[in-house]
Amino acid sequence: MAARGGGGRTIRVLNVAEKPSVAKTVSGILSNNQGLRMREGRSRYNKIFEFNYTIQGQPCQMMFTSVTGHLMEIEFEGRYRKWHSCDPVDLFEAPIQKHVPEDKLDIRRTLEEEARKCQWLVLWLDCDREGENIAFEVVEVCSSVNSQLNIWRAHFSSLIDREIHQAVQQLTRPNQLFSDAVDVRQEIDLRIGASFTRFQTMLLKDAFVFNFPTDGRNLVLSYGPCQFPTLGFVVERYWEIQAHEPEEFWKIQCSHTTDEGTANFNWMRGHLFDYTCAVLLYEMCVQEPIATVTKVRQQEKLKYPPHPLNTIELEKRASRYFRMSSEKTMKVAEDLYQSGFISYPRTETDSFSTRTDLHILVQEQQAHPVWGPYAQRLLDPSSGLWRNPSNGGHDDKAHPPIHPTKFSPGESGWSEDHKKLYELVVRHYLACVSQPAVGAETTVEIDIAGEMFSALGRTIVAKNYLEVYRFESWGGSLIPNYTFGQQFTPTSLTLDSGITRPPPLLSESDLLDCMDKAGIGTDATMHDHIKKLTDRFYATKEASHFKPTNLGEALVMGYDDMGYELWKPYLRSMMEEDMKAVSVGNKRKDDVLATCLQQMKACFLDARVNKVKLFQALEIFFDRTNRTGGDDQHNHGQLVRRCDVCHDSDLVLRKKPDGKFMIGCSAYPQCRNVIWLPGSISEAVVTQTVCNTCTPGPVFKIEFTFRRLEIPPGFSVHHLGCVGGCDDVMRQLMEMSGSGHRNSSTTPARGRGVTAPSRNNSQPNQQQQPQRQQQQQQQATCSFCHQTGHSSSDCYSLTSQNRSARSQRANSNNGDSPLPCTTCGSPCVLKTANTESNRGRKFYSCQSQGCKFFVCWEDSIPTTRGGGSRSATTTSRRGGRGGGQDGGNGRFVSATGDPVSGRSCFICGDPSHFANACPNRGMRN
DNA sequence: GCAAGGTC
Known part of the structure; x- marks a missing residue:
């Protein structure tokens, strides 16, 4: 602190904390509870504490009050609010x-009244970016x-006493950069979210x-930079x-x-798919x-207690142990904190500060009837x-880990959740x-026969922390004693089959984990974002597991099909990086705001x-109403020809709201046949001229006018064209712009298809390209939003190049041979496996949505066995011990071609089943 | 009727 107050005269200091409890605690510490007075402010929650204190030799009359989090909100000016x-x-x-806002006006009044009487203002807000921003609100x-x-x-x-006394003797100026970073976040969140x-x-x-049961409220299909990535995690899973695709092993x-x-000895190969x-x-x-017996190893193992508890861990553990939602957990925790x-x-x-008195907290718990004796032992050094x-490894520099602050054997007003x-x-x-648990x-x-197996036995030597932490366990199992070189005959030896299973739906704990890792939300808001999804x-x-509704899935699918990763966490991560850069002065607030908003507007x-x-995405799940919902592009148009897909309606030329042209079926959405035209067209009019070549006719020709600078040299600005397929000029222009014909009447939208987004519609011609590319590289121009200063990979509105989920969905539909599903009876399709051990192998799988049952391998069907897709020399994973089926008589052969076993069960010889289904399988003494 | 962040 560089400056001093008003010499030896007592000055009046207004102190402001982020919440009432901090104002009270800090006042208590600084006054040592001597001469501490409390009076009411304008807000019933935010009291004012008064006491005397000396700051660097300067006698001060301290007034200590608080806000409750942010004092201000940002909002659009009035005329934009509706x-x-x-x-x-x-x-x-x-x-x-x-x-x-209205509900904070009384706090503002308190601050105004007190500030008028004071010479100094000391800001005791939490020491993070949000706290710094609130500090500037108080200053304003x-x-x-x-x-x-x-x-x-x-x-x-x-x-803690020492730290608080130290803080008041080492005052600094508030950090504008920290506050700026929050201003940026607030503005971006509001503009993107609202638009x-x-x-x-x-x-x-x-x-x-x-x-949906909206209870009379308007349905809002909200978008937010935290809620959408949270939804994205759920949909992606x-x-x-x-x-x-289930696979047998x-x-x-x-x-x-x-x-x-x-x-129980486990095969050290794990399992084989062959x-x-x-x-x-x-x-x-x-x-x-x-x-x-080839190895016997004995060692001591420790199982460590968990780290001290922070918010996310509290939410995750309450969800795991009690199936309590994160929202409920935070409500109950808030209650316990308030009381x-x-x-x-x-x-x-x-992690606990080294200055925390950890023993006192344990001493209080000694009286508890259940865990009290454990607390007593904990305090006994012997x-x-x-x-x-x-x-x-985490420290927010504002609060300690969550810990008990007052003993209670259980209050009468507590619910089960409180307890x-x-x-x-x-x-x-x-x-x-406590000490970790110890196991041997x-x-x-x-x-x-050359195959290795291993078994694990464990005895718990000392339970230690597990005695009190009943939520965790450490399985122990006794196994017989073995010595190196010992030989024995197994009690059972079986060949068991299993099937690969998909991962489970995301639990609340999983979802919190995903959000935490991706930096979505804060510890105080993550549960809000989860609740918002429901x-x-x-x-x-x-x-306790989250599943997207049709609405959630359709929205994500719609943006995904556009190629946007608005539902992925990257946008938030990039914003977070920019916030950090602003807070340390590496980027300017206005620059970050301008760049981000420009990109998001594009x-x-x-x-x-x-x-x-x-x-298209919503049509997969929901019926259309008669209302257009503001989408009028399919309402009118000029007749071009009869629709060649539904044969029931007309293909008509339309001008879209963005000025571009398309030809679509008038029966949309029942028929989604569409021809996307080049973006270089400035005008298009259907003429009465009928094409002599294209059938079935009539196909009316269209008078096109192109923008000169957007078509290659040699092409005319005016062109009487045909879209029936005979016109080379149109075909070339369409290919250059990535537009063209698509019949989407039978296939739900997945991926970009031939519908090129508008940004691709005005590609430069071949001769211009090298020069343009060079310019782009020099200027680092984003190919998406066309702003300079960043490449498309750094663009906030990242396009999706890596669509693993969708490509998986697309790849799974490569079959063509119908067969009824053994589970639901729907037609199955023949697909090709893509796993390491079965690459190229065909199998039947149900196509019915919601069933997706793996039916069987194609080569396991008796009628096709002789010509199965696997060769007789299929090698095993064990080098020289290869084996397989021969191509003709269905017998197993070794790598050398010697018969090993027939196609009947090799255990009992019964041809009606294989060994895995044999009632006699396994060998018993 | 919209975001996310504080906190009561």
């Missing part, structure tokens, strides 16, 4: 104002009534039949599950039982079933149970300061041009 007052694209530039309010205020910032990371939300709501809400299981117990190979190896084991039983529940910190907690959550916080804390592990490896009817939660305009993708 949804129909402007085009949503205008929201990228509409004037924005920051104001104190206070300075407006007292421009002479001397403004200071106190830095503290926990509410896209209005756009997609007004476009789709009335165009489809949605039967769902697509992964749908794209999963085989593994050899061995067990050995003695008086000392049972050892049945023949597995059978051959199994057969060798059966023929030479003596096991030889003083646990510490502040919104914290990223998972038990050796105490261990200083580990460091999780569970308090217990979790206490047990977690006690676990953190024995690993035994055996060899049967509030907006984008996802449902069933048995993305918005492009999305609007391609809105048909959203329609």
Whole structure:
């Protein structure tokens, strides 16, 4: 702190904290609870504490009050607030104002009244970017009534006496850059959120039949840079599950039982997808079933207690242990915090400060009837149970990890959820300061006919923290004693089949994990974003797992089909990087704002041009209403020819709202036959001239006018063209611009198809390209939004090049041979496997949505066995021990061609089944 | 009727 106050005269200092509890605690610490007075402010929650204090020799009369988080909000100016007052694209530039909302006016009044009386303002907001921004909001309010205020910032990371005294003696100036970063975030969030939300709501809400229970409220199809990536995680997992093709695998299981117990030996190959190979190896084991012990290893293993608890871990664990939603968890935690039983529940910190008195917290818990005795042992040095907690590596510099602050055996007013959550916080804390559990592990490896197997036995030597942390367990199993070189005959040796399973739907804990890793939301808001998915009817939660609704899936699909990754976390991650750059002065606030908004506006305009993708995606799931939902591009047009797809309606020429032309079927959406025309057309009129070549006729020719600079030299600006297929000029221009014919009447939209987005419609001609590319490289021009200074890979509105989920969906539809599904009876298709062990092998799979059942391998069908797609020399994964089927008589052969076994069961010889289904399989002593 | 971030 460089400046001093008013010499020896007592000055009045207004201190402002981010929340009432901090104002109270800091006042208590600084005053040492001596001469501390409290009086009411204008807001019933935000009291004012008064006491005397000396800052660097300067006697001060301290006034300490608080806000409750942000004091201000940003909003569009009045004339832009009504949804129909402007085009949503205008929201990228509409004037924005920051104001104190109605429910914070009383806090503002308190600040104004106190600031008028003071010479200094000391800001005690949380020490993060948001806290710095709130600090500037407080400064704005206070300075407006007292421009002479001397403004200071106190830095503290926990509410510990020494740190607070130190903070007030080392005041600095507030950091404008930190605050700027938050201003940028707020403005981008508002402009993107409001524009896209209005756009997609007004476009789709009335165009489809949605039967969501909105309780009389308007249906809002919101978009937000946090809620959409959260939805994206849910949809992506769902697509992964749908794209999963079950595959059968085989593994050899061995067990050995003695008086000392049972050892289950696992095949060290894991499992094989090649049945023949597995059978051959199994057969060798059966023929030479003596096991030889090749390794016995004994070692001590430790299982460590968890790190101290932060918000995300609290939410994840409450979800896992109690199936409590993150929203509920935070509500209950807030209650417990408000009533003083646990510490502040919104914290990223998972390590305790070295100055925290950890023992006091345990002492309080000694009285508890259930975990009290454990707390007593923990405090007894002779038990050796105490261990200083580990460091999780996160520190928000504002709050300690979540820990119990007051003992309770359970309050009468507590719900079951309150009891569970308090217990979790206490047990977690006690676990953190306990020794790890100790186990003795024995690993035994055996060899049967050259195949290796291993078994693990564990005995728990000391449970330690597991005694109190009942939510975790550590399975122990006794196995017999073995010695190196020992031989024995297994009790059972079986060839078991299994089938690969898709991953499960995302649990709340998984979803929080995804968001945490991708930086979506903050610890205080993540549960809000999750709840928003269900509030907006984008996802449902069933048995603690999230599944997208048709609406959620369709919206993501629509943007994905446009090629945008608005539903992926990258946009938020890039914004977060820019915020960091602003906060350390590496980028200017105005530059980041301008660049980001320019790019997002380009993305918005492009999305609007391609809105048909959203329609197509929603049409897969919902019926259309008679209302257009603002989409009028399919209403009128000039007749070009009879539709060559539905043969029932006409193909008509239309001009789209963006000025570009297309030819589509008048029966849209029942028929989605469409011809996209080059973007270089400035005018197009259907003439009465009929093409003499194209059939079936009549096909009316069109008088086109092209923009000179957008067509190659040698092409005429005026052209009487035919779109029936005979016209080379049109064909060439269409190819150059990536436009052309598409029949989408039978295929739901997936991927770009031939519909080139408008940005590609004015490609330079061949001669111009090298020069243009060079210019682009020199200027680093984004090929998407056409702004300089970044490439398309750095564009906020990233286009999707890597569409794994969609390509999987597309690839899964490569079959052509019908066969009824054994599960649902729907027709199946023949597909080609793409896994390492079965690449190229054909199989039948059900095509019915929601079934997707793997039916069988093509070569396992009896009538086709002789000519199966696998060759007789299929090699196993075991080098020289290859084996397979011969091509003709269906017998197994070894790599040398010697017959090994017939196609009948090699265990009992019955031709009606194979060994894996044999009732006698396995070998018993 | 829209975002996300604070907190009560």
